[in-house]
Amino acid sequence: MDYSEIVREHSFGTWRKQSGWKPINLISAKGSWLYDDKGRSYLDFSSQLVNVNLGHGNERVIKSIEEGLMDVQYVSPAFATKARANAIKSLLEVVPKGIHKFFFSTSGTEANEAAVKISKLVKSPKYKVVSRYRSYHGSTLASMSLTGDYRRWFTEPNSMPGVVRVPEPYCFRCPLKLKYPDCGIACANYVDYVLKQEGNVSAVIMEPITGTNGVVVPPKEYLPMIRKITKENDVLFIADEVMTGWGRTGEWFAVNLWGIEPDIITTAKGASASYLPVGVTGVSKEISDFFEDHMFAHGHTFEAHPVVLSTIPAVIDEYKKLDLLSHVKEMSSYVEKRLNEIKEKHKSVGDVRGIGLFWGVELIKDDKMTPVGTYEDKYNGKPTTVDKITSYMMERGVYIFGGASWLVISPPLIINKEEIDKGLNVLDDALQISDQEFHENRSK
Numbered sequence: 001m002d003y004s005e006i007v008r009e010h011s012f013g014t015w016r017k018q019s020g021w022k023p024i025n026l027i028s029a030k031g032s033w034l035y036d037d038k039g040r041s042y043l044d045f046s047s048q049l050v051n052v053n054l055g056h057g058n059e060r061v062i063k064s065i066e067e068g069l070m071d072v073q074y075v076s077p078a079f080a081t082k083a084r085a086n087a088i089k090s091l092l093e094v095v096p097k098g099i100h101k102f103f104f105s106t107s108g109t110e111a112n113e114a115a116v117k118i119s120k121l122v123k124s125p126k127y128k129v130v131s132r133y134r135s136y137h138g139s140t141l142a143s144m145s146l147t148g149d150y151r152r153w154f155t156e157p158n159s160m161p162g163v164v165r166v167p168e169p170y171c172f173r174c175p176l177k178l179k180y181p182d183c184g185i186a187c188a189n190y191v192d193y194v195l196k197q198e199g200n201v202s203a204v205i206m207e208p209i210t211g212t213n214g215v216v217v218p219p220k221e222y223l224p225m226i227r228k229i230t231k232e233n234d235v236l237f238i239a240d241e242v243m244t245g246w247g248r249t250g251e252w253f254a255v256n257l258w259g260i261e262p263d264i265i266t267t268a269k270g271a272s273a274s275y276l277p278v279g280v281t282g283v284s285k286e287i288s289d290f291f292e293d294h295m296f297a298h299g300h301t302f303e304a305h306p307v308v309l310s311t312i313p314a315v316i317d318e319y320k321k322l323d324l325l326s327h328v329k330e331m332s333s334y335v336e337k338r339l340n341e342i343k344e345k346h347k348s349v350g351d352v353r354g355i356g357l358f359w360g361v362e363l364i365k366d367d368k369m370t371p372v373g374t375y376e377d378k379y380n381g382k383p384t385t386v387d388k389i390t391s392y393m394m395e396r397g398v399y400i401f402g403g404a405s406w407l408v409i410s411p412p413l414i415i416n417k418e419e420i421d422k423g424l425n426v427l428d429d430a431l432q433i434s435d436q437e438f439h440e441n442r443s444k
């Protein structure tokens with residue numbers, strides 16, 4: 001049975017022009033592998049959209065959903081359920097210190113919408129929010145306004161008022177044209193300047209490691225400085241861990257890498273390992289106390305959906321049983337070593353960076369480090385070198401997720417060394433495409 005025709009004709013392919021979209025007819029998935037109707041298999045080298053952290057077809061998680069369905073399929077969020085209590089208990093064991101109360105929704109976008117609304121309610125009349133240019137926080141009005149990347153351009157000028165963007169700690173292409181460590185982490189100090197000059201700022205929202213915009217790991221000083229600056233300026237710090245949470249970096253949450261305690265944490269994707277759609281907004285005791293005598297003016301019909309929440313304890317149990325945090329740390333050194341070898345071999349690889357099972361490979365097209373693709377290209381729907389590489393890899397049985405000038409390696413956390421080798425060998429091969437472009441530009 002071929003589903004691609006009806007899917008393509010009567011539903012939208014997102015973040016793309018519709019012409020040229022030929023979705024592959026996927027019929028099943030197991031572990032780190034996807035299978036199509038032609039009997040071909042594909043290694044899932046990016047966990048789809050960096051979200052299928054436990055891999056596909058995990059029987060224990062599926063069983064938790066079956067049990068959840070048999071218990072209570074749906075009740076209004078005004079009721080208490082066993083699923084909600086169990087999800088809370090499990091979450092409290094793993095979230096960063098200080099996170100005390102949760103709002104449950106169904107996506108990362110909604111988790112961020114809630115976080116921003118909460119920060120404005122708590123800090124009223126302060127209403128501004130600081131975010132970074134290279135960021136993605138979701139696709140609805142507030143979350144898209146917070147987003148820095150080119151996807152925001154489509155919704156302007158109808159954005160949420162009061163968003164102020166700052167440059168990011170992107171040392172490979174420092175927006176301030178400085179060099180680490182001599183820079184004194186000027187990009188963090190600049191946030192202090194912005195908070196003081198802007199006034200009326202309720203919150204700063206940041207991905208601890210920039211995800212979809214290139215897996216940018218900040219220098220070690222950066223986030224502790226940002227945390228100190230937000231405290232000094234009486235501004236809430238929201239950590240968007242939609243992508244970086246849930247073992248991706250070898251820690252439950254990426255803020256743990258730097259010992260940061262956010263006022264608000266948002267997460268989704270790995271929270272249910274994506275077996276069902278969940279979003280979580282976790283807040284500190286101080287914020288939760290504020291709402292004792294103030295209206296918590298937010299909610300959804302599918303908020304705290306009992307079947308959705310039944311996945312959370314099952315997923316957390318599975319992470320623990322499989323000792324995935326240790327496994328990720330072990331695989332991290334292996335991926336790092338192999339990626340550095342690949343970088344040595346290919347002129348077109350400008351940078352490899354990452355941590356855990358979260359790595360970015362940034363491609364350049366000449367000696368001047370010109371990126372192989374830009375936000376403008378993506379905005380105009382122009383096919384890029386990265387698209388050629390991802391198609392080539394798909395033809396050779398490896399699914400990988402790419403950005404304007406980078407590839408994101410973020411396989412299911414259960415991946416083994418042989419599978420990592422398969423993915424990296426195909427990548428090594430595919431990089432002849434960008435190498436060729438590099439050589440052509442050099443000979444011009």
Ligand SMILES: Cc1ncc(COP(=O)(O)O)c(C=O)c1O
Nearest residue numbers: 107108109136137138242243268
């Ligand atoms: C850091 C970050 N925040 C928010 C989102 C939005 O999450 P969702 O697509 O579940 O709405 C994403 C999605 O990729 C993300 O990477």
